[in-house]
Amino acid sequence: MEGGGVGEVDHLAGERATAQFDVEQMKVAWAGSRHAVDVSDRMARLVASDPVFRKDNRTMLPRKELFKDTLRKAAHAWKRIVELRLTEEEANLLRLFVDQPGYVDLHWGMFVPAIKGQGTEEQQKKWLPLAYKFQIIGCYAQTELGHGSNVQGLETTATFDPNTDEFVIHSPTLTSSKWWPGGLGKASTHAVVYARLITEGKDYGIHGFIVQLRSLEDHSPLPGVTLGDIGGKFGSGAYNSMDNGVLRFDHVRIPRDQMLMRLSQVTKEGKYVHSDVPKQLLYGTMVYVRQTIVADASKALSRATCIAVRYSAIRKQFGPQTGGPETQVLNYKTQQSRLFPLLASAYAFRFVGEWLKWLYTDVTHKLEAKDFSTLQEAHACTAGLKAVTTSVTADGIEECRKLCGGHGYLNSSGLPELFATYVPACTYEGDNVVLLLQVARFLMKTVSQLASGKQPVGTTAYMGNIQYLMQCKCGVNTAEDWLNPAAIREVFEARALRMAVNCAQNINKAPSQEEGFYELSPDLLEVAVAHIQLIIVTKFIEKLEQDIPGEGVKEQLRVLCNVYALYLVHKHLGDFLATGCMTPRQGALANEQLGKLYAQVRPNAVALVDAFNYTDHYLGSVLGRYDGNVYPALYEEAWKDPLNDSVVPDGYHEHIRPLLKQELKLSRL
């Protein structure tokens, strides 16, 4: 999908001609449906063609202008959504393609879901319409200066005062300052604030409260409320468009009914009572939010690989020793071995994300039926997938940048900003290490229950096959044998289970389970990763068992699935060998097969990234241009830098000329 530019020639036409599959149908496979392709296409073009949404100058804007630009875009996007009566699906896509972090993300992504998940029906009736119409702007204020991961350690207090039927929200210490919430610093009028509920002298732990922060008349902070932005963040442009904020309360009073009371309430008299709604419901929201983060991972990684693949097809460096034209760097096996596994991962994450969406609806239905049997498993699986996909994506974007050589370091490549905007996904919504430890804890519990005959469910079902998996031998004899999905699945299952059982046994040797878990936690991270990788591989394989229309589409996806799996085998060979899941020779065969698969990806590489269907506007990269006309674009971009306003730079007369003329005024010492 092109988007205007320097030339008319398609420098990548040759690459597109070698594709062995139907690209239009691959777009459908990637997006999920023909409908999804069409809507996404329409919204992407709508954004790309609207001058308000231009973002090519973003990394050059000073912070205040950048923030103002975010406000402008948010208002304009809303205007377009209303004017065009866009559906929710369309509106979400429009916001996606605007591609600039801002308060709306938290408003829709955290504030609204928190009220939906934790508010009573009455509260929802009152607050949601206000939020839906943007009569209020809301954010999600949980993290404090002193506590993020450990939510139970939050220090903000909400003390009930029965005399006035109010809660008094207060920040008793410096470290209790709310710190990080997006949209809080400048834009939000309201927040869901998490605080320790204290009533009748007793601390009932962390609860959510809807708190108005700013006047709806003039936007000034309400009495007792101190608000500000927490300062510059990683990169230029990037997440600096967001007003992550600091918030302090000095005995701010809110009506009792602004406590989110779906799960528990405080009565007029100050009694703390639980409702009959099971608290497991809260997990539903977490599964939902993390599911969207997995979907975002595939988007970010696919953008990065799209840029790196296209540029690697244009970039030529060195010729064959025999002379002749220079080699496209995409032809180098090292370039392929770094890039194609990331391309395969983008597809793998896309499909596991699609499945997670299904899982979320499944969990929701079960919750409604008060069936909590798969909740823990679903929660662990989502947490783990969030951790693994975001970590791989963050590293992968930077690898794609390096794959572009020097030019990847320029802002005009789009990769520095993509990276800087993306990396906090490894930290927010649960630090990845903390999440993986949760997964590991769940796996250890599952293993320990195997003995008592409890059947593991969902993504842990394979563990029920313990007798077989603990002793099975990989049957691979030739490199081609590695193309058998059953063989792949089995080694991944055996590896994950054996690592888990190993760890469980070592924990049992420790003086206490807790101590054992603590001492072995680095190994437990690896156990969790092995389990999650198995899930991703399995979901990719299962996807291929479905009907996928389009000439050559399924074949290409099968190649990518094999690349993904065998790349992991090679990368984690130590795991597979140490647990006796395969022999060194079988490992070498996997690696040999991997090399062959890269050769199969090569002629399809550009078409495989075209299938993401990204506009040049959304990609925001001169290196990733659809038409491959990279060099004139790089050259033109350069001259836009403010430093090029004058040939002789500002500062020459003060700081260069005196130096050259040996006329620096020296102090006499």
Added chain:
Amino acid sequence: MEGGGVGEVDHLAGERATAQFDVEQMKVAWAGSRHAVDVSDRMARLVASDPVFRKDNRTMLPRKELFKDTLRKAAHAWKRIVELRLTEEEANLLRLFVDQPGYVDLHWGMFVPAIKGQGTEEQQKKWLPLAYKFQIIGCYAQTELGHGSNVQGLETTATFDPNTDEFVIHSPTLTSSKWWPGGLGKASTHAVVYARLITEGKDYGIHGFIVQLRSLEDHSPLPGVTLGDIGGKFGSGAYNSMDNGVLRFDHVRIPRDQMLMRLSQVTKEGKYVHSDVPKQLLYGTMVYVRQTIVADASKALSRATCIAVRYSAIRKQFGPQTGGPETQVLNYKTQQSRLFPLLASAYAFRFVGEWLKWLYTDVTHKLEAKDFSTLQEAHACTAGLKAVTTSVTADGIEECRKLCGGHGYLNSSGLPELFATYVPACTYEGDNVVLLLQVARFLMKTVSQLASGKQPVGTTAYMGNIQYLMQCKCGVNTAEDWLNPAAIREVFEARALRMAVNCAQNINKAPSQEEGFYELSPDLLEVAVAHIQLIIVTKFIEKLEQDIPGEGVKEQLRVLCNVYALYLVHKHLGDFLATGCMTPRQGALANEQLGKLYAQVRPNAVALVDAFNYTDHYLGSVLGRYDGNVYPALYEEAWKDPLNDSVVPDGYHEHIRPLLKQELKLSRL
């Protein structure tokens, strides 16, 4: 070494009290000598106490101001160097601590060495004094828009015109534009320009020329010279202080004697003649420059680990399940397993860098004596060490940032800028992958020559022990056995050699060596890495065989050496197992021992980073403050953001109020 701040209390005093070694003596071990500590200390304080060198606002400066700030600092630094009659050693340290990329880096680091290395004595006599006194500012203009790694592909031409005794420098294509040279865009008056030498109608390939670019009177570009900055780069602040430039020549004439003629000359008549100086001399310069990059790697990684270790000792998150005070995150084994190997790597890189410095003088002496026997080996070793240390450091800085949780994402943590400034080290002075392939090529040659009885030298000497290393068995029986340096060295040697031999055999199976090398290049990267890791481990072990004064100093370094080696064993377990260098059980014992080593590092961690002796100014991180008084500092920093100039943000009236008031002007559609 503190540097002023919010409070007087040392929040890390408790950590410092648990150190089991003499920190002052560790500073000596780190810096190389008592003298080195003292000079460095003096220069660091000089910079930290000078308001011109403040850098805490750097990430907030718009590009033009940032660049002007660089010019100011460069001139001021020079003024101080002259005023105080600083020695070269002192001046280098002063520039290091100013810590802002700028034209001076290229002037001293590339322009001057190029003239020294490639200029005749006469040329040196003419140009070096000008450069030494800053009567000219020089840069190093090699890379072009179209070619970086492949220097032989450069397109700029230098055509000799015997009629005028001049070279005509010309940029025949867009892609021949010089692109990237630091200091070129705005500051430099001169450049060493690399161009294809053409005389008598024949192309003699790439040669260096001294070209004046700007008037020494008013700094305007000379006729035929187009100059500009190539635009914004990764991060805010960071490398944007540098004017990486673009340069085009339109038939620019320079006198014949501005060709760098040490190795070859063009006569008045236009004859191309070689001098009797061997061209191997050029390698000397490369060894020199890359050696400094390895030294820089240890500096950057030590800064990052210093910040992460100190903050991890302050940051508390979660308590023991039994209640009681919260746990310092540095106590979590996962935190240790991510952080301590990086700390150990910083020390390992420091010592291998020290050794490289020795290697450089050794090579220089041998070159002077026309002894080229170790040159290739030294060159491969330096290239490989550059690649491995910069890659690990780049990833390591980002890992340190993640280890700081959310707060690491703030510019005030110092880590985003450190990362953004550092990462291009993986690309400049040789793309790391390209360099590792060179190393691999050398190793394949060395292996193939073993059969013919040629004795490998220097860091490849171990390969001569092939009979033994191909069949030796690791004798480790207990976790403690892994503390034996001989055992460690042997498995690293066996692994590196077996991987190399394996690859060599596979290459031999290919239709041609070239094809084999191409197909196996991803594996060859791993061969090169294994060899380089062996070198780093070996040099650390050899360091410990020397006398190292100070109570407990050597013991601590031994712990770090073991952490470094066993961490690599764990990380690359697949290599060691696949090559039969150890058994899975021995791998598990290594991992067990690693856990014990982390426990030994823990009480010494803060003292080990104190030994780097960095000022708060140089660290530039509120999280890494010497006194650990993190929270008030974070809080104070936040308010300095320009976005906090007003409580109600710029843009409220245009873009927020109309939204909230439902007064967006909708277009009628």
